[in-house]
Amino acid sequence: YVLTQPPSLSVAPGLTAAITCGGDNIGSKSVHWYQQRPGQAPLLVVFDGSDRPSGIPERVSGSNSGNTATLTISRVEAGDEADYYCQVWDSTNNHRVFGGGTTLTVL
Amino acid sequence: QVQLQESGPGLVKASETLSLTCSVSGGSVRGYFWSWIRQPPGKALEWIGYIYYTGSTTYSPSLKSRVTMSVDTSKNQFSLNLASVTAADTAVYYCARDGYLSSVDRWGRGTLVTVTS
Helix, strand or coil: CCCECCCEEEECCCCCEEEEEECCCHHHCCCEEEEECCCCCCEEEEECCCECCCCCCCCEEEEEECCEEEEEECCCCHHHCEEEEEEEEECCCCEEEECCCEEEEEC | CCEEEEECCCEEECCCCEEEEEEEECCCCCCCEEEEEEECCCCCCEEEEEEECCCCEEECCCCCCCEEEEEECCCCEEEEEECCCCHHHCEEEEEEEECHHHCEEEECCCEEEEEEC
16 A cells, blocks of 8 residues: 655745645545654654644644545644654555655745 | 653664664553654655564564564563664664554654664
């Protein structure tokens, strides 16, 4: 199972970033998103498509339908600059799969 | 707050076995799945496999011929062995806890392992 993400996205401060994750019928799967700042371990920011762990701000949201899952970050700040990875569980092969990652640059 | 800490050699010779241990503090290994995930320099995350606290394991299809994981509930630790390493196994190795619906909700800080010739 393959997850496809755009390699990079640039957004001006205060605007909205939409990071996509494509996969075959991904809307039927639980999708999770991770933020990885430079030199740090990943951090879970959205689980099961649209739920946020404690401590993640409301301006971070997720959606999942059809063949695309989307992580949306509203009112983008400099601190949002990071790599973002989507992830699902491939039940056919009993295997956790990560997308290739998207580097978000705040202009 | 559960914390995870990887430990082990930072350099491993090609063809030898990479061995890492993850120590869990602030919580128990009991009741959870525990994963190893790696990230080659400048590349994406790659799941290696996981182990349940009972010792049951599931490995990535691409690595399963070389991977062995174990857990020691008395020490609150779990371990990774990766045999016959090559330069392609050079990466930051993370230990992590599996959460709801196969998310990963806790991560160690990661440890860089470099394979030397």
